[in-house]
Amino acid sequence: MRAVVVYRGGPPEVLGLEDVQTPAPSxxxxxxxxxxxxxxxxxxxxRRGYTGPGPLILGSDGAGVVEAVxxxxxxxxxxxxxxxxxSLYWGxxxxxxxxxxxxxxxxMNGTYAEAVVVPIANLxxxxxxxxxVAAAALPLAGLTAWRALFxxxxxxxxxxxxxxxxxxxxxxxxxxxxxxxxxxVIVTSGSxxxxxxxxxQGADDAVNYGDPDWELQVRQRAGEAGIDLVLDHxxxxxxxxxxxxxxxxxxxxxxxxxxxxxxxxxxxxAFFKQVHLIGTTMGSPREFDEMVAFVDSHRIRPDVHHxxxxxxxxxxxxxxxxxxQYGKIVLSIAE
Numbered sequence: 001m002r003a004v005v006v007y008r009g010g011p012p013e014v015l016g017l018e019d020v021q022t023p024a025p026s027x028x029x030x031x032x033x034x035x036x037x038x039x040x041x042x043x044x045x046x047r048r049g050y051t052g053p054g055p056l057i058l059g060s061d062g063a064g065v066v067e068a069v070x071x072x073x074x075x076x077x078x079x080x081x082x083x084x085x086x087s088l089y090w091g092x093x094x095x096x097x098x099x100x101x102x103x104x105x106x107x108m109n110g111t112y113a114e115a116v117v118v119p120i121a122n123l124x125x126x127x128x129x130x131x132x133v134a135a136a137a138l139p140l141a142g143l144t145a146w147r148a149l150f151x152x153x154x155x156x157x158x159x160x161x162x163x164x165x166x167x168x169x170x171x172x173x174x175x176x177x178x179x180x181x182x183x184x185v186i187v188t189s190g191s192x193x194x195x196x197x198x199x200x201q202g203a204d205d206a207v208n209y210g211d212p213d214w215e216l217q218v219r220q221r222a223g224e225a226g227i228d229l230v231l232d233h234x235x236x237x238x239x240x241x242x243x244x245x246x247x248x249x250x251x252x253x254x255x256x257x258x259x260x261x262x263x264x265x266x267x268x269x270a271f272f273k274q275v276h277l278i279g280t281t282m283g284s285p286r287e288f289d290e291m292v293a294f295v296d297s298h299r300i301r302p303d304v305h306h307x308x309x310x311x312x313x314x315x316x317x318x319x320x321x322x323x324x325q326y327g328k329i330v331l332s333i334a335e
Contacts, residue, residue: 003113004313004331005055009048012317017310020055023109023117025070030077030120032084034064035132037111037310039320039329040140040169041256046106047317060086060104062111063126063135064333074120081132083292084111085122086140087282094151094284103140103282111136112313114333124289127296137302137328138295140282141169144255146291147283148231149177153253157182159228162218162245164238166203167194167326170255172303174231175201177291180298186221188214197326201303218245229253236263243269251276303327309334 001022004015025031038061046058062084066077088108091098104110104118126135148170149155161178163171166187178185179202186205187198195206205221207214218227226247232238233256240263242252252275270277283291294300305325308316310333320329 001114002310003057003109004059004310005057006047006050007055008052009050012047012314012321014047015058015313015317017313018055020057020113022115025068025117027071028120029070029117030066030074030123031068031115031117032062032064032082032123033067033115034062034111034113034333035335036064036136036333037062037113037331038136038139038141038169039316039331041320042103042140043105044317044320050106056106057109057111057113057116058105059111059113059331060140061136061138062104062116063132064115066123067115069120077120077123080123081126082123083126083135083139084116084118085124085143085285085288087143087284087288088119088122090284094286097282097284112310112331114310121285124292127292129296129299130301133304133307133330133332134302136330137169137304138173138292139288141328142173142291142295143283143288144281145170145173145177145231146294147287148253148255148280149174149229150181151283151287152278152280153229153231153251155181155183155229158184160184160186160222160225161229161231162222162227162242163187163231164209164242165189165234166198166206167191168233169302169328170233171231172201172327175203176300176302177294180294180300186218186227188218191324194326197303215241215245226250231255236261239263240265243273243275246273246275249274249276251278253278253280255280305329307332
């Protein structure tokens with residue numbers, strides 16, 4: 001089979017398309033013939049920092065058709081169109097993953113390939129209203145947004161959520177989930193084009209953080225009740241502002257650090273306002289099933305920015321690194 005592999009860390013050019021051995025499933029696994037693979041920032045970090053040993057196939061998101069199972073008891077999955085839950089071996093607890101937890105795509109080979117082997121437990125039927133490209137845009141970002149909003153963030157209908165840095169996969173799914181759940185959503189971006197796209201997806205208010213008074217604008221648009229929940233995926237540049245903007249007793253759920261991992265935080269503001277600071281990443285099998293069922297029942301479709309063929313993974317990584325996309329970047333894998 002063909003796969004995009006990396007042997008060492010570096011720029012996008014370290015990615016190469018090669019012929020590799022098609023993996024065989026063990027008794028508790030299935031092999032999925034992939035039709036599409038979604039990109040995530042995790043892929044960039046894995047590519048830049050990979051130290052081996054041996055070649056690694058990147059990619060956490062994938063959708064395709066089950067072509068082989070490792071045991072007869074799982075034969076009912078054969079031929080089914082599926083999504084892959086990239087959250088592997090979560091464990092029995094809901095509050096946090098267990099010690100054996102992994103994310104598909106490192107160290108286990110991922111979805112930048114014509115086929116991938118995954119545990120049977122990580123297969124979910126593909127929602128019928130999504131084609132393979134749209135389905136591949138869902139798993140990692142959708143699961144992360146779902147847990148952040150509803151499990152960790154306890155978002156309820158009628159509350160107001162702030163999504164800084166709209167345009168990423170996680171923020172896009174969070175916007176759609178929050179609106180379908182009856183929340184009011186304020187988004188920020190430095191791009192007027194992205195703000196317009198967000199309004200088109202249902203954002204109630206959109207503020208350009210390039211404006212000197214952008215925080216005042218957010219406060220005014222939040223109104224007297226204030227912001228109940230901030231979902232922050234960028235970290236260093238936005239988390240201090242989130243602390244200033246969230247209401248007394250509000251929640252800040254943070255799940256990424258695309259602008260940096262270190263910051264100075266005003267603890268007095270945090271404890272005086274009695275703000276809940278909550279970290280999160282990915283989610284449990286139960287949350288994945290809930291999220292897919294929600295997408296299916298509400299017929300939610302992702303915003304896909306660009307689709308590249310598998311052989312153009314280098315160009316896809318360059319586009320993601322440029323940060324100009326709104327929505328997901330997906331690799332299409334020919335039948």
